Amino acid sequence: MKKVQERNVKGITAEKDEFSEWFTQIMLKADLADYTSVSGCMVLKPGAYSLWEKIKEEVDKRFKKLGILNVYFPLLIPEKTLMREAEHFSGFTPEVAWVTHAGETQLHERLAIRPTSETLMYESYAQWIRSWRDLPLLYNQWNNVVRWEFKHPVPFLRTREFLWNEGHTVYASKKEAEAEKDKILKVYKEVCEDYLALPSLVGKKSKKETFAGAEYTYSMEFLMPNGRAIQGPDWHHDGQNFAKAYGIQFLNKEGKQEYAYQNTFAITTRMLGVMFAVHSDAKGLILPPQIAPHAIVIVPIYFEDSKENVLKNCRALAVVLKKYGAIIDDRDTYKPGFKFNEWELKGVPLRIEVGPKELERKEAVLVRRDTGDKEVVKLKDLQKAIENKLEKMQESMLEKAKRLLYGSIVECTTLEEIRQAIENKKLAFAPLSGDAGVEDELKSRMNGAKVLTIPDVQPKSKKKCAVSGRDATYWAYIGKSY
Amino acid sequence: MKKVQERNVKGITAEKDEFSEWFTQIMLKADLADYTSVSGCMVLKPGAYSLWEKIKEEVDKRFKKLGILNVYFPLLIPEKTLMREAEHFSGFTPEVAWVTHAGETQLHERLAIRPTSETLMYESYAQWIRSWRDLPLLYNQWNNVVRWEFKHPVPFLRTREFLWNEGHTVYASKKEAEAEKDKILKVYKEVCEDYLALPSLVGKKSKKETFAGAEYTYSMEFLMPNGRAIQGPDWHHDGQNFAKAYGIQFLNKEGKQEYAYQNTFAITTRMLGVMFAVHSDAKGLILPPQIAPHAIVIVPIYFEDSKENVLKNCRALAVVLKKYGAIIDDRDTYKPGFKFNEWELKGVPLRIEVGPKELERKEAVLVRRDTGDKEVVKLKDLQKAIENKLEKMQESMLEKAKRLLYGSIVECTTLEEIRQAIENKKLAFAPLSGDAGVEDELKSRMNGAKVLTIPDVQPKSKKKCAVSGRDATYWAYIGKSY
Numbered sequence: 026m027k028k029v030q031e032r033n034v035k036g037i038t039a040e041k042d043e044f045s046e047w048f049t050q051i052m053l054k055a056d057l058a059d060y061t062s063v064s065g066c067m068v069l070k071p072g073a074y075s076l077w078e079k080i081k082e083e084v085d086k087r088f089k090k091l092g093i094l095n096v097y098f099p100l101l102i103p104e105k106t107l108m109r110e111a112e113h114f115s116g117f118t119p120e121v122a123w124v125t126h127a128g129e130t131q132l133h134e135r136l137a138i139r140p141t142s143e144t145l146m147y148e149s150y151a152q153w154i155r156s157w158r159d160l161p162l163l164y165n166q167w168n169n170v171v172r173w174e175f176k177h178p179v180p181f182l183r184t185r186e187f188l189w190n191e192g193h194t195v196y197a198s199k200k201e202a203e204a205e206k207d208k209i210l211k212v213y214k215e216v217c218e219d220y221l222a223l224p225s226l227v228g229k230k231s232k233k234e235t236f237a238g239a240e241y242t243y244s245m246e247f248l249m250p251n252g253r254a255i256q257g258p259d260w261h262h263d264g265q266n267f268a269k270a271y272g273i274q275f276l277n278k279e280g281k282q283e284y285a286y287q288n289t290f291a292i293t294t295r296m297l298g299v300m301f302a303v304h305s306d307a308k309g310l311i312l313p314p315q316i317a318p319h320a321i322v323i324v325p326i327y328f329e330d331s332k333e334n335v336l337k338n339c340r341a342l343a344v345v346l347k348k349y350g351a352i353i354d355d356r357d358t359y360k361p362g363f364k365f366n367e368w369e370l371k372g373v374p375l376r377i378e379v380g381p382k383e384l385e386r387k388e389a390v391l392v393r394r395d396t397g398d399k400e401v402v403k404l405k406d407l408q409k410a411i412e413n414k415l416e417k418m419q420e421s422m423l424e425k426a427k428r429l430l431y432g433s434i435v436e437c438t439t440l441e442e443i444r445q446a447i448e449n450k451k452l453a454f455a456p457l458s459g460d461a462g463v464e465d466e467l468k469s470r471m472n473g474a475k476v477l478t479i480p481d482v483q484p485k486s487k488k489k490c491a492v493s494g495r496d497a498t499y500w501a502y503i504g505k506s507y
Numbered sequence: 508m509k510k511v512q513e514r515n516v517k518g519i520t521a522e523k524d525e526f527s528e529w530f531t532q533i534m535l536k537a538d539l540a541d542y543t544s545v546s547g548c549m550v551l552k553p554g555a556y557s558l559w560e561k562i563k564e565e566v567d568k569r570f571k572k573l574g575i576l577n578v579y580f581p582l583l584i585p586e587k588t589l590m591r592e593a594e595h596f597s598g599f600t601p602e603v604a605w606v607t608h609a610g611e612t613q614l615h616e617r618l619a620i621r622p623t624s625e626t627l628m629y630e631s632y633a634q635w636i637r638s639w640r641d642l643p644l645l646y647n648q649w650n651n652v653v654r655w656e657f658k659h660p661v662p663f664l665r666t667r668e669f670l671w672n673e674g675h676t677v678y679a680s681k682k683e684a685e686a687e688k689d690k691i692l693k694v695y696k697e698v699c700e701d702y703l704a705l706p707s708l709v710g711k712k713s714k715k716e717t718f719a720g721a722e723y724t725y726s727m728e729f730l731m732p733n734g735r736a737i738q739g740p741d742w743h744h745d746g747q748n749f750a751k752a753y754g755i756q757f758l759n760k761e762g763k764q765e766y767a768y769q770n771t772f773a774i775t776t777r778m779l780g781v782m783f784a785v786h787s788d789a790k791g792l793i794l795p796p797q798i799a800p801h802a803i804v805i806v807p808i809y810f811e812d813s814k815e816n817v818l819k820n821c822r823a824l825a826v827v828l829k830k831y832g833a834i835i836d837d838r839d840t841y842k843p844g845f846k847f848n849e850w851e852l853k854g855v856p857l858r859i860e861v862g863p864k865e866l867e868r869k870e871a872v873l874v875r876r877d878t879g880d881k882e883v884v885k886l887k888d889l890q891k892a893i894e895n896k897l898e899k900m901q902e903s904m905l906e907k908a909k910r911l912l913y914g915s916i917v918e919c920t921t922l923e924e925i926r927q928a929i930e931n932k933k934l935a936f937a938p939l940s941g942d943a944g945v946e947d948e949l950k951s952r953m954n955g956a957k958v959l960t961i962p963d964v965q966p967k968s969k970k971k972c973a974v975s976g977r978d979a980t981y982w983a984y985i986g987k988s989y
Contacts, residue, residue, distance in 0.1 A: 059631060062588050063618065066581035068631055071646070074577050095556050099548035099668050100582075100620070100651055101604070106544050119610040122583070124620065126605040127655035136545065138582070138606065138620070149541060149550055158840070164553070169582055169651070173609035186582050358640070 036366060037309055044251035044302075045179075051301055052180050055310040055371050065178035065185035072371065073181075073297055075318045077188060081167060083220055084190060084292060087212040093163040093192060100168075101136040102145045109144060110270040116237025117141065120172040122185075138171040143238065143289065146193050147271035154285060156276045157197050165192040181298025182255060182507050189293035195273065195285045199264070202286035206243060206260055209290045213245060213258035216292070221300045222313040222422040223247055224430050225257060226502055228478035233464045239289075240264035246477045246502065247299045248430045252450025254477050254504040255299055258292040303426050304395075310372030311395050313422050314415040321351040321411065322373045326361050326380035339379050342389075342407075349375075349411065369394060374418055375411065393418055395425075434502070439491055440470065443503055447474045452504040456497030458490035467492050467503065477502040518848060519791055526733035526784075527661070533783055534662050537792040537853050547660035547667035554853065555663075555779055557800045559670060563649060565702055566672060566774060569694040575645040575674060582651075583618040584627045591626060592752035598719025599623065602654040604667075620653040625720065625771065628675050629753035636767060638758045639679050647674040663780025664737060664989050671775035677755065677767045681746070684768035688725060688742050691772045695727060695740035698774070703782045704795040704904040705729055706912050707739060708984055710960035715946045721771075722746035728959045728984065729781045730912045734932025736959050736986040737781055740774040785908050786877075792854030793877050795904050796897040803833040803893065804855045808843050808862035821861050824871075824889075831857075831893065851876060856900055857893065875900055877907075916984070921973055922952065925985060929956045934986040938979030940972035949974050949985065959984040 037054060039047040052058050057073040069077065085095070101124060108114050117140045124136040139145065146164070154162060171186045178184055192209065196202035210227060217223045225245035235242045239261035247255050267273070268284040277283045304311040314320045323342055327335040336355055343351045354364045361378070368376060378390040387404045391411070395418055402410040435446040437455040446453040457463055457476065468475050470492075479501045490497045519536060521529040534540050539555040551559065567577070583606060590596050599622045606618040621627065628646070636644060653668045660666055674691065678684035692709060699705045707727035717724045721743035729737050749755070750766040759765045786793040796802045805825055809817040818837055825833045836846045843860070850858060860872040869886045873893070877900055884892045917928040919937040928935040939945055939958065950957050952974075961983045972979045 059634070061581055061627060062585050062630060063581045063583050063627070066583060068581070069579040071576035071578055074579050077579075078577065094553035095560065096553055097551040097556050097559075097670065099543055099545045099550070100653065101545050101548065101668070103544050121610060122606045122618075123608040124604045125607045126617075128601040128603060128657075130657075135608075136604075145543060145545070148544060152541070171582065175610075175612075188579065 036370065037307055040307060044249075048298075048302055049180065051305050051310055055301075055305075057297075057301065057310070058180055060180075063185075065174070067180050067184055069188075069294065069297075073294075076297055076300075076312075076316055077294055079220065079316050079318070080216060080292065080296065081190070083216045084212060085167070087215070088165055088190075088192070091163070091208055091212070093165045093194070096164045096166050097168065098139075098142050098146050098149070098166060100139055102139055102142070104135045104137060106148055107137050107144045109148075110238050110267055113143060113238030113267070113270075117172070120174055122171045122173045139168075140170055140172045141289075142166065142168075142170075142191055143193065143267055144271070147267050147273060147287075150193075150195060151272045151274075154195060154273055154275050157278050160195060160197045160275060160285065161201065162195040163192075164194070165190055179298075179507070181301070182295055184294075187294045189291050192288070192290040194288045195268075196287070197275065197277065197283070197285065199286045202288055203262055205288055206262070209260050209288075210243060210245070210258075213290075213292055217245065217257065217296065218423060219419075220313065220316045221296060222315075222419060222426055223257075223296070223300060223303060224423065224427045226430070226478055226480065228480040228502070230259075230478060231464055231476040231501065232459070232461075234476060236261045236289075238263060238266055240266065244478055246506075247303070248433055248452065248504075249299065249302050249507070250429065251302075252433065252452075252505070253507055254452060254502075255295070255507040256477075257296055257299065258290070260290040261288060263287040263289065303429065304422055305372065308366075309370030311422070312372040312374055314374040314419045317372070317374050318350050319352045319373055320349040320415055321346055321375045321377060322368045323351060323353045323377045323379060324361055324364050324368070325353065325355060326378055328381075331381035335379060335381060335384065338384055342377070342379065345408070346411070349415070351377075365392075375414060377407075395422060437491060437503075438488055443467075443471060443474070443491055447471055447503070447505060452477070452502050454500060454502055455491040456488035457499060457501050457503075458493050458495045459498035460490075460493065460495070463490060463492045471503070472505075474503055474505045477504050477506060518852065519789055522789060526731075529789075530780075530784055531662065533787050533792055537783075537787075539779075539783065539792070540662055542662075545667075547656070549662055549666055551670075551776070551779075558779055558782075558794075558798055559776055561702065561798050561800070562698060562774065562778065563672070565698045566694060567649070569697070570647055570672075570674070573645070573690055573694070575647045575676070578646045578648050579650065580621075580624050580628050580631070580648060582621055584621055584624070586617045586619060588630055589619050589626045591630075592720050592749055595625060595720030595749075595752075599654070602656055604653045604655045621650075622652055622654045623771075624648070624650075624652075624673055625675065625749055626753070629749050629755060629769075632675075632677060632767075633754045633756075636677060636755055636757050639760050642677060642679045642757060642767065643683065644677040645674075646676070647672055661780075661989070663783070664777055666776075669776045671773045674770070674772040676770045677750075678769070679757065679759065679765070679767065681768045684770055685744060687770055688744070691742050691770075692725060692727070692740075695772075695774055699727065699739065699778065700905060701901075702795065702798045703778060704797075704901060704908055705739075705778070705782060705785060706905065706909045708912070708960050708962065710962040710984070712741075712960060713946055713958040713983065714941070714943075716958060718743045718771075720745060720748055722748065726960055728988075729785070730915055730934065730986075731781065731784050731989070732911070733784075734915070734987070735989055736934060736984075737777070737989040738959075739778055739781065740772070742772040743770060745769040745771065785911070786904055787854065790848075791852030793904070794854040794856055796856040796901050799832070799854070799856050801832040801834045801855055802897055803828055803831045803857045803859060804850045805833060805835045805859045805861065806843055806846050806850070807835065807837060808860055810863075813863035817861060817863060817866065820866055824859070824861065827890070828893070831897070833859075847874075857896060859889075877904060919973060919985075920970055925949075925953060925956070925973055929953055929985070929987060934959070934984055936982060936984055937973040938970035939981060939983050939985075940975050940977045941980035942972075942975065942977070945972060945974045953985070954987075956985055956987045959986050959988060 230242040244259040245257040265284040376392040443453040604620040712724040726741040727739040747766040807821040858874040925935040
């Protein structure tokens with residue numbers, strides 16, 4: 026754990042290009058999260074948790090409109106249950122945290138803390154689903170999962186416990202199941218773009234990167250400022266794999282037993298880390314207005330003789346601006362300059378400064394967190410100006426993130442070009458053969474860079490595979506990834 | 508797990524006085540929850556989970572108004588951390604689920620799945636709190652906890668994993684800390700009474716029943732229809748116990764180091780079980796309108812020639828009644844009688860029947876789930892009638908539950924009277940000495956009945972202790988408890 030001394034120095038002392046140190050400082054100093062005595066696990070403080078609540082709320086609202094219902098399944102999964110789908114099990118078992126004792130008693134069977142809940146849920150699904158009338162079954166849960174990775178943990182991005190939604194849906198036909206994809210990805214895309222101001226590359230995972238147990242996986246890939254890609258929300262079509270392993274069968278309309286078709290999908294607290302990393306700067310955090318619980322901070326500026334009048338006016342303003350979650354920093358113990366820095370560090374999108382001078386002129390000063398632009402606004406025009414600025418800021422943060430993402434993509438047709446792109450912290454877009462060996466070779470020769478995603482909309486030009494020289498199957502995005 | 512055959516028989520086949528069998532049938536047949544292959548743990552199906560979401564929403568809204576902020580701490584607690592407050596540790600350690608392995612690797616220190624989070628949170632609090640400026644610190648989390656009880660599990664009421672809120676607040680003075688009690692208990696009481704329609708006995712726990720590590724505990728005690736009491740939400744004042752064990756100190760305004768004062772409080776998914784048990788009947792579940800996600804079900808009644816017209820009108824009605832979460836049961840495959848039974852089983856507060864006859868007369872039939880009362884209402888008066896009926900139903904469910912609770916209290920002054928009250932499945936209200944031995948003696952002589960709670964408002968009459976014959980310290984409620 027960081028020494029207290031160092032933690033208490035205000036302001037970010039690292040540059041954004043020293044990514045890891047900078048990211049840690051943002052987390053600690055903007056009061057988002059903290060380490061704990063449990064290795065690889067973190068506390069989400071109110072600053073970060075309130076953002077997760079907003080993500081949950083927005084995703085959940087959209088899920089409910091799609092008819093998806095929330096449930097809660099147990100945390101612990103008996104080893105036998107976990108083992109029933111072999112591929113899935115071998116994908117997760119190296120990271121499973123095992124409960125072996127309760128109090129002084131050794132359990133007769135080990136229990137896994139859920140790394141994901143397919144296995145336990147599908148055992149129940151097999152009991153609940155009898156006929157086509159029970160389908161589709163559209164369940165989701167918001168919970169915590171544990172994956173005891175031994176790689177170096179990174180706050181938010183790779184932690185041993187994280188929060189997420191896990192949607193687990195069952196359909197009578199493959200066609201219906203597959204038709205779900207676009208609806209779910211639309212939900213995640215809307216929330217990521219319109220709230221988190223984060224663009225992504227959406228596409229299909231290569232066979233090698235497909236979720237353990239799934240037939241195929243679609244994911245949203247994001248770009249971090251250090252040039253690494255990171256996988257965000259995903260949607261998996263499981264075909265009948267789990268249905269066969271767990272016996273999820275139904276009587277179809279013709280009275281015949283059939284195995285059902287399944288999908289799963291998730292968004293995790295990792296997205297908070299992506300948002301913090303993409304949008305913040307050397308002064309600290311920058312929160313997109315749509316997700317900030319407090320889009321406005323009002324800082325009163327006064328001397329002893331103007332104090333009462335300034336505070337009164339600021340408080341009246343806070344009431345008017347309640348829908349933006351406006352807060353007043355009326356602490357007597359700090360100077361305005363200190364407060365400016367603190368709220369910049371914490372990423373509040375808009376600052377309003379109100380002093381005696383401004384009040385006399387019936388004005389206020391608005392300062393945008395992302396650009397630092399200052400504007401003096403007449404009080405009567407304030408609401409309109411705020412509305413406008415917050416909207417602009419949300420838009421321009423998304424635009425800036427898009428420039429970062431799309432500006433990082435380099436079209437490559439040879440291994441050498443891919444290598445250069447990766448070295449320059451870019452993403453390569455290159456033609457590849459879908460052959461089994463190509464991805465392994467790519468990974469080993471590119472120092473761990475891998476296929477991130479294969480977009481549905483493909484370039485028209487047919488090329489040779491950049492790795493094998495054989496005919497290419499598709500163009501794919503390639504990069505180093507978390 | 509129950510055999511499928513038996514599970515699929517519709518309707519409750521047990522009487523309410525065979526409590527355990529009846530309760531299990533309500534749970535399974537009203538589609539609230541189910542067993543899993545993890546012993547003592549259950550699935551909350553959408554029927555139950557949606558009710559928990561409502562409880563969360565209402566409690567959380569009120570907490571936020573009190574300035575309480577949500578956080579998320581890790582699930583796992585290192586053994587060393589758990590051990591730092593000895594009394595607390597010994598209270599929980601017999602029920603702790605221990606993680607000993609991750610993948611193939613044995614951990615060098617065992618990790619407890621949180622039975623509650625004081626220990627881990629307070630380690631962080633000790634780092635975060637430096638000065639009086641950091642206080643009060645008002646944090647809460649909504650999460651899952653595991654207590655591996657070896658007693659017979661009962662769905663909802665005693666499960667090895669449950670969901671709850673855990674509030675953990677820190678104050679600079681004992682007075683401020685103690686002033687929190689009434690605010691928190693008011694939140695819980697409002698939600699239990701106004702939404703769950705559940706009255707309770709509120710009071711202080713005896714020394715023996717005080718939470719492990721707390722100075723004193725206040726709780727809300729509910730009465731189940733089988734005569735057993737059950738503890739609901741509680742609030743604990745910890746004094747400086749944990750502050751001293753975990754080193755939570757702050758510089759006060761005079762520049763001196765002081766230990767802080769702490770409280771904790773919780774409401775759990777157990778309350779769902781209490782609500783189901785108290786309000787339901789031989790036909791199935793009865794949900795209070797204020798908490799029912801669907802307060803109304805519309806059942807269309809038609810023959811082939813009237814089908815189109817009836818369905819059209821029902822759908823229009825559902826749109827008008829959207830704010831009640833009205834649903835239409837337009838399944839073609841079931842007869843109205845079957846549907847009536849199913850929605851009665853699932854506890855929907857109000858049923859609206861609409862057939863060609865009713866439409867001709869511009870009427871609908873309203874049926875209240877709790878009383879079974881039927882009323883024919885003109886369509887133009889429908890909204891007002893619904894509003895009125897739902898309000899009445901909510902009130903009368905609370906009144907009925909109050910009659911059950913208060914009608915079960917028997918004033919006793921001797922051990923023999925207490926014994927009789929308990930045998931008759933009543934709660935005893937009796938004068939007791941606060942001496943250490945009295946509670947032990949009571950418990951052993953009363954077949955496990957114990958002191959439930961000591962109300963703040965005490966009878967004027969001074970009496971002798973019903974157990975020891977010495978001067979009584981207080982009047983207390985006594986009963987068998989879950």
